[in-house]
Amino acid sequence: MSNSALSIEQSHSGMVRIVALKGRVDSTSANDVLVCLSNQISAGEKAILVDLGGLMYLTSAAFRVLLIATDEAERGAARLALCNVIGHVRELFEMGGLLDAFTIHGSREEALAQLS
Amino acid sequence: MLSREGGNIGSMPQPAAQSVEIVIRNELAELAKLSDGLERIGAELGVPGKPLMQLQVALDEIASNVINYGWSDGGNHEFCVRIRGQQGRIEVEIVDGGREFDPRQAPPSEPQPAGRRRPGGLGIHMVKQLVDRLDYERVGGRNRTVMTKRYVSDGRSSS
Numbered sequence: 001m002s003n004s005a006l007s008i009e010q011s012h013s014g015m016v017r018i019v020a021l022k023g024r025v026d027s028t029s030a031n032d033v034l035v036c037l038s039n040q041i042s043a044g045e046k047a048i049l050v051d052l053g054g055l056m057y058l059t060s061a062a063f064r065v066l067l068i069a070t071d072e073a074e075r076g077a078a079r080l081a082l083c084n085v086i087g088h089v090r091e092l093f094e095m096g097g098l099l100d101a102f103t104i105h106g107s108r109e110e111a112l113a114q115l116s
Numbered sequence: 117m118l119s120r121e122g123g124n125i126g127s128m129p130q131p132a133a134q135s136v137e138i139v140i141r142n143e144l145a146e147l148a149k150l151s152d153g154l155e156r157i158g159a160e161l162g163v164p165g166k167p168l169m170q171l172q173v174a175l176d177e178i179a180s181n182v183i184n185y186g187w188s189d190g191g192n193h194e195f196c197v198r199i200r201g202q203q204g205r206i207e208v209e210i211v212d213g214g215r216e217f218d219p220r221q222a223p224p225s226e227p228q229p230a231g232r233r234r235p236g237g238l239g240i241h242m243v244k245q246l247v248d249r250l251d252y253e254r255v256g257g258r259n260r261t262v263m264t265k266r267y268v269s270d271g272r273s274s275s
Contacts, residue, residue, distance in 0.1 A: 027144045027180040057169065059176045060239035088169055095245040096238055 007054075008036050016115045017045040018108070022054030025062035033062065037069035037080070046078045047115040051108055053084030063096055070102060079103070083111035133202040134160050142183045142193045142214075150175055150197055154208070157201045167267040171206060174246040174263055177239035178210050178219065182259075186214020203269065210261045217259055218252045219243060 006029040009020040017040050025033055040048050050066065052058075066082070073080035081103040085093055093099050105111035134157045140146035151172055158168040179197065187193050195212035222240040244250060249264035 026176055027147060027183075057172070059173050059180070060242055061180065063238060088166065091166075092173065092242070096242050 006032060008032065010036070013112050014116050016047045016049050016112055018049045018051060020051040020054060022056075024057040025055065025065075026057065026059045027061045030059075030061035030065045034065040034068060037065070038072060041069070041072050041076045041078055041080075044076075048073060048078060048080045049105075049108070049111050049115055050080065050082050051084050051111075052082055052089055053086065053108070055089050058089060058092060060096065063093075063098055067101060079115060081105055081111055081115060083108050133200065135198065135200040137196060137198045139194050139196050140179075142187060142195070144180060144183055146183075147176060147179055150179055153197070153199055154206075157199050157206065161201045161203070161206070162269050163201070163206065163267050164270045167265055170246040171208065171263070171265040174243045174265070175208050175210075177243050178261055178263070181217070181219075181239060182210065182212045182214055185217070186212055188215070204266060206265050206267070208263045208265075210263075211258055213258050216254055218254070219261060220250055220252050 005023045006025055007022045009022065011018045011020075019036060019040070021033065023029075037048065037050070048069075050069075055062075070080050083105040084107065085099075085104050090099075105114055136153045136157060138149055138153045140149050154168070154172055154175060157163075175197070182195055186195070193212075193214065195210065195214070198209040198211075200207045200209075219240050243263070246265075247263040248266045249262075251262040251264075253260050
């Protein structure tokens with residue numbers, strides 16, 4: 001199904017690892033996100049930025065893995081932040097009462113300025 | 117008399133009530149069938165994107181809950197989702213023979229202390245926010261969960 005596609009694009013900007021999520025994060029694809037983020041943390045990345053700007057759809061499964069990864073990052077003395085939490089996606093964060101559970105920056109540029 | 121001619125039933129393509137019944141197995145990959153069914157009905161009725169997505173998230177939450185927690189025997193099971201749409205309202209009914217679970221009674225998600233951010237009941241908490249009405253009954257050894265979402269048609273056919 002094309003509408004269940006998730007793509008994860010990874011890049012570096014200076015010392016910051018950027019993980020850009022595009023498409024859908026639901027029960028079937030959430031674990032891919034967790035594996036990706038866990039790998040970064042265990043590889044020793046100290047600043048991870050998850051860019052949600054390309055997300056079309058997410059469920060609580062996405063929140064769960066982001067919460068778990070945030071905890072893992074803290075235990076690894078790393079920082080994990082989100083950016084581009086906008087539109088429908090932002091509304092879902094609000095409904096879940098989750099805006100305060102994460103470090104959220106506006107644009108990718110703002111986030112990189114804070115994390116670098 | 118003339119003014120009544122256009123009012124004959126069947127002579128005008130009124131957006132009729134739409135409904136579909138989907139039976140899926142207890143595997144997460146099956147959830148896509150529900151999304152497809154809901155999207156099709158949403159498109160036929162011209163439901164705007166926002167309420168349609170909210171209902172889809174809610175359906176994903178309830179159905180994945182059934183798949184993940186409904187049966188503990190590791191076996192193959194099926195359950196049924198009926199989606200009924202009419203102007204201004206979509207109703208989604210999930211009937212499963214899994215473990216008794218009343219989503220209305222699910223504990224609210226509570227703020228977690230730092231370092232322990234794994235929320236319980238988050239998905240169900242979201243469902244309550246996402247739909248206008250959440251009904252539940254246990255009948256004949258089955259859970260029957262019904263979510264109702266109202267929408268204001270934007271007057272255009274939504275793609």
